[in-house]
Amino acid sequence: MKTEHAPTIQRADYRPLSWTVETVDLHFRLDAEATLVTNRMRCVRNRDAAEGPIRLWGEALERVSLTVDGAAPTAVREADGALEIDASGDAVLVEVVTRVNPRANTTLSGLYLSNGGFFTQCEAEGFRRITCFPDRPDVMARYTVTLEADRAACPVLLSNGNLVEEGLLPEGRHYAKWEDPFPKPSYLFALVAAKLVALERRVTTMSGREVLLQVWVEAGNLDRVEHAMDSLVHSMRWDEESFGLELDLDRFMIVAVADFNMGAMENKGLNIFNTKFILAKPDTATDLDYENVESVVAHEYFHNWTGNRVTCRDWFQLTLKEGLTVFRDQQFSADMLARAAGPEGAASARAVKRIDDVRVLRAAQFPEDGGPMAHPIRPDSYQEINNFYTATVYEKGAEVIRMLHTLLGQEGFRNGMDLYFSYFDGQAVTCDDFVEVMSEANNGFDLDQFMRWYEQAGTPRVKASGVWNAADGSYTLTLAQSTPATPGQHVKQPLVIPVAVGLIGADGRDVALRLEGEAQAGACTRVLKLTEDVQVFRFVGVSAEPVPSLLRGFSAPVILELDEDDARLAFRMAHDADPCNRWDAAQRYAERVALALAADPAAVVPEAFVAAFRTLLNDGALDPAFRAQALALPGEAYLLERMSPADPAALRSALVRMMRALGATLAADWLEVVERLQLAGAYRYHPGDAGRRALVNLALRYLAAAGMADGLALAEARFADATNMTERFGALAALVQSTSPARAAALQAFHDRHRDDALVLDKWFALQAGAWRWGDAAEPALARVRVLLSDPAFSLSNPNKVYALLGTFFRANPGEFHAADGSGHAFWVEQVIALDARNPQVAARMARALENWRHFTPALQASIRPQLERVLAAPGLSADVAEIVGKALG
Numbered sequence: 001m002k003t004e005h006a007p008t009i010q011r012a013d014y015r016p017l018s019w020t021v022e023t024v025d026l027h028f029r030l031d032a033e034a035t036l037v038t039n040r041m042r043c044v045r046n047r048d049a050a051e052g053p054i055r056l057w058g059e060a061l062e063r064v065s066l067t068v069d070g071a072a073p074t075a076v077r078e079a080d081g082a083l084e085i086d087a088s089g090d091a092v093l094v095e096v097v098t099r100v101n102p103r104a105n106t107t108l109s110g111l112y113l114s115n116g117g118f119f120t121q122c123e124a125e126g127f128r129r130i131t132c133f134p135d136r137p138d139v140m141a142r143y144t145v146t147l148e149a150d151r152a153a154c155p156v157l158l159s160n161g162n163l164v165e166e167g168l169l170p171e172g173r174h175y176a177k178w179e180d181p182f183p184k185p186s187y188l189f190a191l192v193a194a195k196l197v198a199l200e201r202r203v204t205t206m207s208g209r210e211v212l213l214q215v216w217v218e219a220g221n222l223d224r225v226e227h228a229m230d231s232l233v234h235s236m237r238w239d240e241e242s243f244g245l246e247l248d249l250d251r252f253m254i255v256a257v258a259d260f261n262m263g264a265m266e267n268k269g270l271n272i273f274n275t276k277f278i279l280a281k282p283d284t285a286t287d288l289d290y291e292n293v294e295s296v297v298a299h300e301y302f303h304n305w306t307g308n309r310v311t312c313r314d315w316f317q318l319t320l321k322e323g324l325t326v327f328r329d330q331q332f333s334a335d336m337l338a339r340a341a342g343p344e345g346a347a348s349a350r351a352v353k354r355i356d357d358v359r360v361l362r363a364a365q366f367p368e369d370g371g372p373m374a375h376p377i378r379p380d381s382y383q384e385i386n387n388f389y390t391a392t393v394y395e396k397g398a399e400v401i402r403m404l405h406t407l408l409g410q411e412g413f414r415n416g417m418d419l420y421f422s423y424f425d426g427q428a429v430t431c432d433d434f435v436e437v438m439s440e441a442n443n444g445f446d447l448d449q450f451m452r453w454y455e456q457a458g459t460p461r462v463k464a465s466g467v468w469n470a471a472d473g474s475y476t477l478t479l480a481q482s483t484p485a486t487p488g489q490h491v492k493q494p495l496v497i498p499v500a501v502g503l504i505g506a507d508g509r510d511v512a513l514r515l516e517g518e519a520q521a522g523a524c525t526r527v528l529k530l531t532e533d534v535q536v537f538r539f540v541g542v543s544a545e546p547v548p549s550l551l552r553g554f555s556a557p558v559i560l561e562l563d564e565d566d567a568r569l570a571f572r573m574a575h576d577a578d579p580c581n582r583w584d585a586a587q588r589y590a591e592r593v594a595l596a597l598a599a600d601p602a603a604v605v606p607e608a609f610v611a612a613f614r615t616l617l618n619d620g621a622l623d624p625a626f627r628a629q630a631l632a633l634p635g636e637a638y639l640l641e642r643m644s645p646a647d648p649a650a651l652r653s654a655l656v657r658m659m660r661a662l663g664a665t666l667a668a669d670w671l672e673v674v675e676r677l678q679l680a681g682a683y684r685y686h687p688g689d690a691g692r693r694a695l696v697n698l699a700l701r702y703l704a705a706a707g708m709a710d711g712l713a714l715a716e717a718r719f720a721d722a723t724n725m726t727e728r729f730g731a732l733a734a735l736v737q738s739t740s741p742a743r744a745a746a747l748q749a750f751h752d753r754h755r756d757d758a759l760v761l762d763k764w765f766a767l768q769a770g771a772w773r774w775g776d777a778a779e780p781a782l783a784r785v786r787v788l789l790s791d792p793a794f795s796l797s798n799p800n801k802v803y804a805l806l807g808t809f810f811r812a813n814p815g816e817f818h819a820a821d822g823s824g825h826a827f828w829v830e831q832v833i834a835l836d837a838r839n840p841q842v843a844a845r846m847a848r849a850l851e852n853w854r855h856f857t858p859a860l861q862a863s864i865r866p867q868l869e870r871v872l873a874a875p876g877l878s879a880d881v882a883e884i885v886g887k888a889l890g
């Protein structure tokens with residue numbers, strides 16, 4: 001447990017270490033309660049740094065011995081959690097022996113046990129929980145690792161790089177020795193010692209080398225790793241084709257583990273994954289699971305170059321690898337979807353992927369950027385780095401890279417990437433290095449102002465207004481930008497904002513754009529560069545009043561403010577040539593209706609809104625996947641942030657009324673969709689099929705919400721007959737989100753069918769934790785969550801279970817969590833404190849559910865504040881939770 005008052009670490013305080021490490025020779029005698037770790041490292045003086053001692057961090061370690069060049073060191077001190085050792089000369093051999101207890105390690109950081117096997121997680125600062133080390137990403141060393149363990153319990157012994165030796169030892173033990181030829185920071189170290197089996201594949205890389213790919217899982221899961229393996233092969237090909245980047249090792253391993261704090265980890269040559277992002281077969285995984293497996297496998301694989309070969313100088317630079325790698329995995333997924341969809345469907349498939357990404361950004365990042373945790377994609381300070389693996393660093397970071405890609409163009413971006421690797425391969429660098437190299441590769445393209453995206457927090461607003469002048473056929477578009485103040489950052493400078501613009505004519509077709517001063521009209525979509533507080537753009541040759549379509553493709557991570565009446569939104573829903581904006585028009589219209597209904601319990605859903613939805617629903621020319629996106633209501637978290645003050649109960653009531661109205665009024669249309677799009681035959685993971693299943697599932701949701709008898713009957717039938725998880729779970733979700741008497745039996749049947757499958761049970765937990773109350777008599781979600789907490793399949797020690805049950809309740813069910821009696825808030829305190837004692841990272845994630853409490857109604861604020869204070873006062877609180885709650889109250 002860390003100290004209660006964790007110090008704040010400042011980016012500006014970065015200094016290179018006086019001593020770094022060249023080679024590390026690690027020996028592990030693995031034992032569940034007492035693992036002995038012998039670490040021999042060659043430490044070398046860093047001539048570029050100020051003189052000082054060798055600094056080694058350590059945490060939760062029992063130190064057995066420490067020698068320098070074979071002798072007891074002359075001077076050793078402890079300072080700020082690190083050992084300081086005075087040494088002379090230019091290089092010394094430090095040997096440190098530590099003992100750790102993997103079984104007692106419930107934090108899942110460092111070396112821990114999962115189902116009898118040994119696993120590690122070192123990013124960000126887990127390596128110091130294994131041995132004493134200068135545990136910073138700017139210390140890059142070559143590792144040799146020897147693992148020794150009981151052969152029956154741990155037949156498989158893995159670490160980074162290449163296997164160079166293995167053999168038997170007395171007393172039923174064995175060993176394996178691994179060598180990683182590439183220098184790496186300690187956060188990329190990994191070991192696995194467990195009873196696993198592998199799916200193997202041999203592939204040839206672009207330069208003609210044969211490499212071995214392995215996906216390691218428990219024997220019972222071998223029938224669900226094919227998709228992960230395919231995804232790995234596709235990722236390798238894509239990185240070769242798109243960036244000329246090749247796998248640099250002879251062997252690449254992926255290991256799946258059931259207890260894991262995050263999604264996955266890009267350890268060099270030995271990626272370790274949460275089982276959730278590896279295992280998939282039709283009977284247990286949904287289309288979304290398949291998609292996620294593909295993108296997370298790609299993400300971790302892509303890190304091999306953007307993260308591992310070129311890494312971060314310090315943790316403030318995290319977005320250097322994460323924003324860039326998320327951008328790369330988004331591009332990869334879009335390409336994969338487009339390829340599968342074929343030439344006809346490619347554009348729509350890309351748009352649907354883009355919409356998914358925008359949804360995530362709006363639901364998770366916008367609220368973060370508007371609350372007490374708001375930080376630039378490159379933060380200036382932190383108390384606990386694990387709290388900064390955020391939607392801002394990852395998703396907004398990816399948006400910033402996307403804007404660079406937009407500004408420089410595909411080729412300019414690629415040239416910049418090539419130069420980046422040629423300069424920095426094997427180094428630990430900064431975001432400035434990245435942006436500078438992008439500029440250099442593009443004839444000195446000016447990116448000075450662009451750097452502000454790395455420096456400023458908060459979601460910028462772009463206010464747009466347009467005036468058409470009938471007399472001279474001009475259209476004047478005024479764009480004004482502003483970024484709201486965020487904690488510690490009161491004054492904001494104007495940013496470089498690429499705004500993709502189109503003008504739609506009365507016939508629904510785009511007008512060819514011609515800016516004043518240009519000889520002739522060009523493309524129908526133009527990227528305007530907004531760099532000042534206010535800028536005016538004058539289009540000429542516009543013969544009739546156009547409807548502007550702004551921020552096409554979501555060209556910048558901003559909130560667009562534009563006055564549009566209902567008729568205009570309906571017009572853009574029907575005609576906008578940009579699918580993202582068409583979707584956005586539907587979202588804006590739905591938002592407007594939701595907020596109006598939330599403000600007035602007696603208000604009804606306007607007919608014109610339902611009609612606009614009907615038009616979209618019945619537009620057979622539109623890809624079903626797109627329709628499923630456009631007809632789904634905006635996320636509740638996003639809407640709450642748009643509401644002032646945020647009133648979850650009122651919003652929930654509005655959404656229930658909307659679901660019911662859209663379900664009942666459009667019942668015949670939804671039924672026809674189900675009829676027409678229903679698929680027969682064996683399941684295959686394919687975007688076309690997935691889109692049809694998504695739209696059918698959405699239809700069932702609306703029909704069930706409205707209590708339509710034939711819809712409910714359809715859902716029951718589909719639930720019973722489903723041959724794959726997407727359809728079975730879709731039907732179940734529809735039933736659970738209704739007043740149907742069939743819901744209890746369906747939940748039970750689902751449970752019984754999948755009772756031995758941890759990942760499917762996570763879906764079962766989440767569905768119940770997220771259930772809305774459709775009738776007055778219905779059970780509050782909290783009562784159900786409490787029952788499920790003592791379900792034998794639930795465990796507070798398994799992050800997936802916590803995220804499924806508690807995470808869903810706290811973060812995805814605001815209407816129930818924020819019950820007026822405060823019961824949800826009191827429950828939150830209990831759970832955050834219970835979790836914090838085992839796993840601070842997971843506890844901190846749950847703690848974040850209340851950070852935006854000041855946006856709520858006064859009554860809710862009065863309920864929440866004392867609960868936040870209770871947590872902050874809890875004895876032995878981790879730095880992780882203390883930072884979140886402290887900032888929430890601050």
Ligand code: ARG
Pocket residue numbers: 123124261262264265266299300322385386389841
């Ligand atoms: N680098 C990993 C990824 O994005 C995330 C691991 C972070 N883990 C942590 N405990 N902070 O792929």
Ligand code: ZN
Pocket residue numbers: 299303321322325
């Ligand atoms: Zn990552």
